[in-house]
Amino acid sequence: MKIIPAFSGLKPYRDKNQGICLSIGNFDGVHIGHQRLLDRLVQQSRQSGHLAAVLTFDPHPLMVLSPEIPFQRIMSIDYKKHILEELRVDLLIITPFTQTLSRMEPETFIREVLLHHFPLRGLVIGEGFRFGHKRAGSVEDFERILAPEGILVEAIAPVQDNRGRISSSRIRELIRSGQIAQANALLTRPFRLEGIVEEGEKRGRKLGFPTLNIHPSPDRILPAPGVYITRTMTSSGWFNGASYVGKKPTFTPLLQPVIETHLFDFSDNLYGHPIHIDFLEFIRGDRAFPGPEALISAITNDLQRSKDYFRENHFSQRD
Secondary structure: OEEEOOHHHHHHHHHOOOOEEEEEOOOOOOOHHHHHHHHHHHHHHHHHOOEEEEEEEOOOHHHHHOOOOOOOEOOOHHHHHHHHHHOOOOEEEEEOOOHHHHOOOHHHHHHHHHHHHOOEEEEEEEOOOOEOHHHOEOHHHHHHHHHHHOOEEEEEOOOEEOOEEOOHHHHHHHHHOOOHHHHHHHHOOOEEEEEEOEOOOOHHHHHOOOOEEEOOOOOEOOOOOEEEEEEEEEOOEEEEEEEEEEOOOOOOOOOOOEEEEEEOOOOOOOOOOEEEEEEEEEEEEOOOOOOHHHHHHHHHHHHHHHHHHHHHOOOOOOO
16 A cells, blocks of 8 residues: 555656545544445445545544544554555545645535545545535535546445444544443454553562553543453564553552553563554453552452453464
């Protein structure tokens, strides 16, 4: 997949008369609903002999339109790139979202952005997609302007389950409330956090449970405080284990939450190295313990539950 940082990078494709079929959206999480839309995008592009392209925004529009409200992403932009490539997207156009862009009238966006910059041959979008100033634009605007140009517009219905429409905002709420298994089912993969291993207080090591500690980017959503069954990718491969998310209330509480991950059968020093952690299942909520002995007992139980999970689900240590 080729990454194009802005509209100007599309010029070579226009010059070569290389058409594209396009989807537009934030695709945070690239969940089941996104995947259905992208499957159709790829199908349309392959049938017509064009490239499958995705236009996404960075920063997320809500970070520009409502900066007073902290916005937290499900996934990093790098992980989004990886998943979109797995889904056979050919081009990813990453566009800076600005106040100027947000104030464009729908017709201006279609004519001066899409038709001017893109060798557009097809458009695949969600039925409820809104765009332009005050979100005034809809599927009907695309059809009205693009159909006379011979550009096929397809609107894809949202994916629903017995609890309603599957959306990124719904998945964020599941993650925030610790319902990781349910969030993973809608994502079709484990929720993942990345970070650089930092040197901590070594309190876990003193208690007999050494950990890898990371502070994820502040724009990333965190699971509810507590303990989770996790798998961690290091420079040495995958390792099973368990992770704590929280401010460590048993001791002097931290100002910001930390993620501390204990890996089974692992003793390397990874300070300064990147890792990513896949969250699989919730074990228990965070709490303050009366002392180290009670905490050690709880951690021992947490790790046993994690080991039981991996054994019952037929995970080997480095699958």
